[in-house]
Amino acid sequence: MRKRSIFIALWAALASTGCYEDQGNYTYTPISDIEIEGMDETYTLVTGVDTLNITPRLTTTYPDSDLEYRWVLAKSINNTVGGEHEYDTLGHERDLSFPVNKAPGVYTLYCYARNRANGYTTFVKSTLEIGTLYSRGHYILKETATGATDLDLLMEDGRLLTDILERTQGAPLPGAPRNLGILYSKFVVDPDTHAKVRVHCLGVITRDKEVAIYRAFDMYKAFDHHTLFFDEPNETPYRFYTTAQSCDYLASAGVYTEHNAGIMTAGTSVGKYSFPKTDAAGGSDCWAYCPNIWGAIYWDETHHRVLYANASGMAYELTSTDFPMPGSDHECLFMGAYGVNIVYGLFRDTSGPDAYYLYTFTTAYQRGAPAVTGVQAVAPASKLLSATLRATNEKTANIIYFVHDNKAYYHDVTNGTEHALEIPGLPADETITAIANRHFNYAEAPAFDYFSVATWKNGSYKLLTYLMIGGLPNGDAVLTATGTGKIKTVQYLAPGAGYSNVFFAGRSYSR
Amino acid sequence: MKMLYYFIGTAAIALFTSCEKELEVYHAGAGLNFYYATPGDTLVSYSFVYGPATTTRDTVWLEVETIGRLSNTERPVVIEQLLTGTGDALPGVHYVPFDDASLRAAYTVPARQARARVPVILKRDASLQAQQVTLLARVAPTGEFPLINPGRNRVKILFSDQIEKPASWNESAYLFPFGVYGPAKHRFMIEQTGEKWDDAYFNNVLGLTKEAPYYNQNYDNAYCDYLVGVLRRALQAHNAERQARGEDVLKEADDTPVSF
Known part of the structure; x- marks a missing residue:
């Protein structure tokens, strides 16, 4: 028995070791490090115009003759988060000189350094935002001298591209401007490849019910009203806007939505709208985006009710058990957002002698319906009531800017007082046509929080943009533009925004 | 001694067989x-x-x-x-x-x-x-x-010779837009659209598949949403007609109302 055990043990040992072959490499080579510096975190470039020159600084003990380099450009296919990438090697020299000729988009640039002798490799990377002149800046929606709609673009360096629709489409859009919305990562069919792709777009609406969506980087007209829908409605268009998950269109027929982010990147689309997802039809220009619900609260001027829509484009009527809701006897004068959770609505009650109320709608983050948390009577003598323009400060001060008799004021919501707004350099003899808090905050773009005002005189506009303290303009205008026409609104477009951070589009900029 | 012979013999066999690296040409037959x-x-x-x-x-x-x-x-x-x-x-x-x-x-x-x-x-x-x-x-x-x-x-x-639930009809899939299956619902969809709503239609036209990830390159979420909207509106009109005739709304055999 003992012999048998020994035999089995020896046999097992043989069987288990018979194929062992030591393939270790005992010829050790000392490994040094290679540090690469001198690359920016982000480069913003214009294709066909800019050349990217990078001279990296290397720290290593290896002789330069042993080192080889590789510059690689990576781009997400179809701009999907975490999806496949395609790669392009730009060069093998230590210094990069890359005449930017790639299609607009967000790329990752890798710089690899490798020691030929021992194979040691390291790399650093940067983000490349490749765009065109149209890819970034403050888009100005304006009324032309003939009463049509056109766009100007105020770029970061102060240059102004004028009459973009006339230059790129041959003519401005008929009708006075109603709204301009940035549609981040909207699905369109690329006219060259016929692929369904997501690109940043501009959605323009005029008072003549003209609707157009342009691919921002080249102003390709991706949709008009006839092509935007599977079943073209006969509706009054109000606005385009982007939520955290969708590119939406608000019209009298309801909220049309296109899923374009998050898990829904799994699906693709030709970019047409189907039908509103709920029966809560209606809308108006009184609208405010509320970051907490990744959606909007707005007035339905057809059915006289307050509606809200979430990030899935589901619209519902807003009700309250604590306060009477505005209804058939009410008219909405204004809606505006403050912070991430509050929307103000100013209403005229015509059931008796005119009375005015400022409603406070409060939202909880991603939870349920907005609630009415306050109704404040506004004194009939308030200039706010007869204002021609109104806008909230959306981030830093609980105030409503307004223009009355061509003078700027602000209404302090907290205590109900009104004050003249001092705007340094505002031409007193020009008509104020737009007033707003314009802000933007995203990692791949410079953040700003401006007070913005536009004036008009003799066919020309001035745009004056100020830094603020406590919500009030502070110092001279930091960004200005002068052009022809009358400004309706200004919207900022950033090329990188919305591709890599699906939550960005829901929160961090004024609309 | 006899045991030693056994050991040497089996060890030799183990050495011969355990290091085989070449795969044989297939010869196991058809x-x-x-x-x-x-x-x-x-x-x-x-x-x-x-x-x-x-x-x-x-x-x-x-x-x-x-x-x-x-x-x-x-x-x-x-x-x-x-x-x-x-x-x-x-x-x-x-x-x-x-x-x-x-x-x-x-x-x-x-x-x-x-x-x-x-x-x-x-x-x-x-x-x-x-x-x-x-x-x-x-x-x-x-x-x-x-x-x-x-x-x-x-x-x-x-x-x-009955209406069949297509294998691609997967109401548990996140992207599936047409809801719970029912023969009455299926028949209604066929009548309203003229499409079969079978696996070929799901796969080749709508891009919805029975295998994970349950969609293919034909999938267009907006178009599927559009079809749901078309069917929902058609069902509302259909039910209104039925109720005008004094009939109940369209239901499955188990009395579940058809819905989209």
Whole structure:
């Protein structure tokens, strides 16, 4: 028995070791490090115009003759988060000189350094935002001298591209401007490849019910009203806007939505709208985006009710058990957002002698319906009531800017007082046509929080943009533009925004 | 001493066999099994209800694949039915028997080919209007194909003259937009759109598939949303007409109202 055990043990040992072959490499080579510096975190470039020159600084003990380099450009296919990438090697020299000729988009640039002798490799990377002149800046929606709609673009360096629709489409859009919305990562069919792709777009609406969506980087007209829908409605268009998950269109027929982010990147689309997802039809220009619900609260001027829509484009009527809701006897004068959770609505009650109320709608983050948390009577003598323009400060001060008799004021919501707004350099003899808090905050773009005002005189506009303290303009205008026409609104477009951070589009900029 | 000889002998065998690195050329002989392009090909759903009322028989094609070397001659294929014990299709009644003489020429793997399609002729028997039957098929070993891969030797054909739930109708999939399945709902969709709403339509037009990730390159979420909207509106109008006639809204047999 003992012999048998020994035999089995020896046999097992043989069987288990018979194929062992030591393939270790005992010829050790000392490994040094290679540090690469001198690359920016982000480069913003214009294709066909800019050349990217990078001279990296290397720290290593290896002789330069042993080192080889590789510059690689990576781009997400179809701009999907975490999806496949395609790669392009730009060069093998230590210094990069890359005449930017790639299609607009967000790329990752890798710089690899490798020691030929021992194979040691390291790399650093940067983000490349490749765009065109149209890819970034403050888009100005304006009324032309003939009463049509056109766009100007105020770029970061102060240059102004004028009459973009006339230059790129041959003519401005008929009708006075109603709204301009940035549609981040909207699905369109690329006219060259016929692929369904997501690109940043501009959605323009005029008072003549003209609707157009342009691919921002080249102003390709991706949709008009006839092509935007599977079943073209006969509706009054109000606005385009982007939520955290969708590119939406608000019209009298309801909220049309296109899923374009998050898990829904799994699906693709030709970019047409189907039908509103709920029966809560209606809308108006009184609208405010509320970051907490990744959606909007707005007035339905057809059915006289307050509606809200979430990030899935589901619209519902807003009700309250604590306060009477505005209804058939009410008219909405204004809606505006403050912070991430509050929307103000100013209403005229015509059931008796005119009375005015400022409603406070409060939202909880991603939870349920907005609630009415306050109704404040506004004194009939308030200039706010007869204002021609109104806008909230959306981030830093609980105030409503307004223009009355061509003078700027602000209404302090907290205590109900009104004050003249001092705007340094505002031409007193020009008509104020737009007033707003314009802000933007995203990692791949410079953040700003401006007070913005536009004036008009003799066919020309001035745009004056100020830094603020406590919500009030502070110092001279930091960004200005002068052009022809009358400004309706200004919207900022950033090329990188919305591709890599699906939550960005829901929160961090004024609309 | 005798034990030592045993040890040396077995150790030598172990050394000879344990270090084998070269794979032998396949010589285990010929075999045959079904070819599944996807795992879902083990199940085929069919209904005569989608086709013309005059149709009396139709063909489902099964694909087989050989094991081993190609042959310079045509080789016969033998398919046989396995009984499940529940609703099994009756040869001659619900389908043309696999060994029917008329099929003999079609049940072959052509010379120098590794794959072949063989027909299963389904018959539109009146009993199919009342029940769905199961035809579980397997490849039978023959002298030409003695080997069978047991993991690829079943195809279940479910067929009837009733409306059938397509295998791609997957209400548990996140992207699936058409909700819970019901025969009344399915019939309504066919009537309203003229489409079959079968697997071919789901896969080739809508891009919705029965396999994860449950969609393909044809998928367009906005178009699916649009179809849901079309059907929802049609159902509202249909129900309004029914109620105007004093009828109840459209419901499934279990009294569940149809909805989108």
